[in-house]
Amino acid sequence: MAxxxxxxxxxxLSRHVCRHLPAIGAIAAIFVLWEAYVRLSGISxxxxxxxxxxxxxxxxxxxxxxxxxxxxxxATLAGFGCSLIVAFALSIVVDFSxxxxxxxxxxxxxxxxxPLVAIAPLVVLWFGFGLLPKILLVALVTFFPMLVxxxxxxxxxxxxxxxxxxxxxxxGTRRFVTARLPxxxxxxxxxxRISVTYAVVGAIFAEYAGAVSGLGIYILTAKNNFRPDxxxxxxxxxxxxxxALFGATILLQRIVMPWASPAKEIRP
Amino acid sequence: MSVLRLELDAIAIAYGAxxxxxxxxxxxxxxxxxxxxxxxxxxxxxxxxxLTGAASSQSxxxxxxxxxxxxxxxxxxxxxxxxxxMPWRRIIDNCTLGxxxxxxxxxxxxxxxxPLLAEFGLVGFERHYPAALxxxxxxxxxxxxxxxxxxxxxxxxxxxxxxxxxxxxxxxAWLETMWENHSWTALLVTHDVRxxxxxxxxxxxxxxxxxxxxxxxxxxxxxxxxxxxxxxxxAAAIEADILDTLFSFQEEPTP
Ligand SMILES: Nc1ncnc2c1ncn2[C@@H]1O[C@H](COP(=O)(O)OP(=O)(O)OP(=O)(O)O)[C@@H](O)[C@H]1O
Ligand SMILES: [Mg+2]
Numbered sequence: 001m002a003x004x005x006x007x008x009x010x011x012x013l014s015r016h017v018c019r020h021l022p023a024i025g026a027i028a029a030i031f032v033l034w035e036a037y038v039r040l041s042g043i044s045x046x047x048x049x050x051x052x053x054x055x056x057x058x059x060x061x062x063x064x065x066x067x068x069x070x071x072x073x074x075a076t077l078a079g080f081g082c083s084l085i086v087a088f089a090l091s092i093v094v095d096f097s098x099x100x101x102x103x104x105x106x107x108x109x110x111x112x113x114x115p116l117v118a119i120a121p122l123v124v125l126w127f128g129f130g131l132l133p134k135i136l137l138v139a140l141v142t143f144f145p146m147l148v149x150x151x152x153x154x155x156x157x158x159x160x161x162x163x164x165x166x167x168x169x170x171x172g173t174r175r176f177v178t179a180r181l182p183x184x185x186x187x188x189x190x191x192x193r194i195s196v197t198y199a200v201v202g203a204i205f206a207e208y209a210g211a212v213s214g215l216g217i218y219i220l221t222a223k224n225n226f227r228p229d230x231x232x233x234x235x236x237x238x239x240x241x242x243x244a245l246f247g248a249t250i251l252l253q254r255i256v257m258p259w260a261s262p263a264k265e266i267r268p
Numbered sequence: 269m270s271v272l273r274l275e276l277d278a279i280a281i282a283y284g285a286x287x288x289x290x291x292x293x294x295x296x297x298x299x300x301x302x303x304x305x306x307x308x309x310x311x312x313x314x315x316x317x318x319l320t321g322a323a324s325s326q327s328x329x330x331x332x333x334x335x336x337x338x339x340x341x342x343x344x345x346x347x348x349x350x351x352x353x354m355p356w357r358r359i360i361d362n363c364t365l366g367x368x369x370x371x372x373x374x375x376x377x378x379x380x381x382x383p384l385l386a387e388f389g390l391v392g393f394e395r396h397y398p399a400a401l402x403x404x405x406x407x408x409x410x411x412x413x414x415x416x417x418x419x420x421x422x423x424x425x426x427x428x429x430x431x432x433x434x435x436x437x438x439x440x441a442w443l444e445t446m447w448e449n450h451s452w453t454a455l456l457v458t459h460d461v462r463x464x465x466x467x468x469x470x471x472x473x474x475x476x477x478x479x480x481x482x483x484x485x486x487x488x489x490x491x492x493x494x495x496x497x498x499x500x501x502x503a504a505a506i507e508a509d510i511l512d513t514l515f516s517f518q519e520e521p522t523p
Binding site for chain 2: 158160161163164165166167168169170174178179182185257258259260
């Protein structure tokens, strides 16, 4: 009750904080336990640095970290963007042609069985140390989940809505645009939230296999210099990057799907 | 003088090995309100799917205004069993759907729907999404979407089936008034006996699957029926008679 009254009075921001309090608490608890373990056990800083060390090093090396974050972000966004375009185009093709669907799906599934450890160095070998191999690898890991999300989303269209459109004399294209596409949006965004986390990991992995700059290569260098604090600082940055992208997808969903937002009754 | 609009002749359909409709023959005159009553799963919605072209009958013939249905544009405005409102369209845009599909611009379609909102009790809700509406309002929106298409005939599949008893009675009274004012030609599917008696000129009763027409009843009560106590009493006798027919069907296990 007290919580209810408070949240009604509170600003949107404080209400958000209230809602995410359990998650914030859990993360804080992990960091506190970690810090306590490092201090009490006396483990050497080259084996496991404390979180306060990591944050401190991240701050000291913020310029280098930022310079290496930008290429990773660029690879993530470009690769993810390409993958979205291709997945969307293919999802339409596959939705209209069951024959192509049967022909292509096994190929797509096979593409997902390729081990990234083996593929990444090969792609770097073929396409060099530039942006292109990163884009390709990010696209490879995110393409299939997005395609599946879209195809399943189309299939989730209510049959009665489609039959209604058909009874009105709507063409196949019109049915797709007015019914199947909007029906797929919740699935699309679910896929987007998952894939965006794969995308960052994919980009870092690609850089790890060979790059001029980027968080992946930063991690590799730090590891070779026996600097676990810097490795973890880069991991921290990549986590924040992933969280930010995750948040962006949620924001985008709110904008694109206003009918599904919790405030739909009060904001017609 | 009544003119024959819709004519179904020995329609039959099976889903796989399951015969759903066995032999359905019925007619609807111009300006007539005809109901189909039948047990759940008899194939009532299936019959509408055949009429709208979503399914094709194995045998039999459908004629509209004397010509086979396959040779013309479908003359029906169809209201599916569940309202089938699109959650992502505002109420006004759900109501204009049929007009837009017919090629009308969204602007013109809205202009055409707007004056009807009051009659359908939707004023002030046109900018809402369907999720923010009550069940009764959703049904009225779905009905508005149906009638605004101005097709020669309405197909209504249990329009009030999902509503509570009180709302349903209100909606029936409302539909009766609308009916008086607009003189639509309509085929209504329902398993609410009272609804059928109150609204229809004629009722066909379907047997359980495989469905045949077991009885045809003309309801010669004057209108409006729902508001009049004496007519409601007469209607009750007809209802009891129809219920006897429905109860006479053997209880059959549903798969
Ligand atoms: N697409 C389909 N494929 C296979 N069987 C179907 C299909 N659609 C309906 N059926 C079956 O056909 C039978 C009749 O279904 P229908 O929906 O026409 O019944 P109904 O009379 O409208 O029932 P209700 O009053 O419950 O709406 C049911 O047994 C159903 O399981
Ligand atoms: Mg039905």
